[in-house]
Amino acid sequence: MAKPPLIARSILITGCSSGIGLCVARGLADRGHRVVASVRHAEAIARWPHVDIPVVQLDLSDDASIDAGLAAALSHTGGRLDALFNNGAFGLPGAVEDLSRAALRAQFETNLFGWQVLTNRVIVLMRAQGFGRIIQNSSVLGIAALPFRGAYVASKFALEGLSDTLRMELKGTGIAVSLIEPGPIESRFRANAEAAFRRFIPIETSVHAIAYQKQLARLNQPGIAAPFTLPPEAVLKRVIHALESPRPQARYPVTVPTYLFAALRRLLPTRAMDWVLLKASGGGKR
């Protein structure tokens, strides 16, 4: 890990009950940054393991919760916020033709709309400070689509578009926008995706019912990770750079699949890229 930073930054992180958010909160606090973690549910506050890191409740699907969570976070930082790590999200597997309006809306409420509401609130503070770092946890699925991941892919492609636009609009303000693009990372992502899948997708009655049973079996194999899976510390490393470097990058690819798909997308025509992505997903079965 790089040497400790010269300047301790205040940072709010969303989605810290597990996985990447939990790891990044611990890692940044250990480097001396003033971290405020946020979690969606009150029970997660009760279970919060790190007494030295303040934790607040913030549900990204609810504007009132975003306002209350941000106000609570600012009470821990003296009203200043140097950085925001937008991270809390979930995956909703399922074929595009099985996505209801409610399903797509739920995916976007959390993964995109909530992030932008929070970001816009924080930009007001950052503009007044003349400094800020907005760090977006996107995905390899923000640059390449895979079958049966349409809702999640759409939310991350949209996040990439908003972030690229925002970065240009904020040029010269002292506020930098960085996208982290992880491939598979160890976390509770699959378990949480299974819950969303069961809630929103007509698993039994879909034309894809047989494929869905296989997908459920895959989501239910906690011990078996996707190829090239890395621990969440791989993301932490990129967040540290985006937060501490005088010249944060616009994009931070993480894991082999992200580097590979980003390169292939630049080189291959769309139909050849489809072939690669279908192969990589086992014809949509993985």
Ligand SMILES: NC(=O)c1ccc[n+]([C@@H]2O[C@H](COP(=O)([O-])OP(=O)(O)OC[C@H]3O[C@@H](n4cnc5c(N)ncnc54)[C@H](OP(=O)(O)O)[C@@H]3O)[C@@H](O)[C@H]2O)c1
């Ligand atoms: N794991 C991967 O392979 C991978 C790859 C690329 C990108 N990512 C991205 O990494 C980020 C973190 O995911 P993870 O892998 O760490 O998965 P995770 O262990 O499932 O963590 C997701 C976190 O988001 C929270 N969350 C869900 N809905 C929320 C809402 N409405 N408001 C606030 N928080 C909410 C969850 O809280 P609850 O516990 O309350 O559900 C949890 O704390 C996500 O943006 C994901 O898209 C993950």
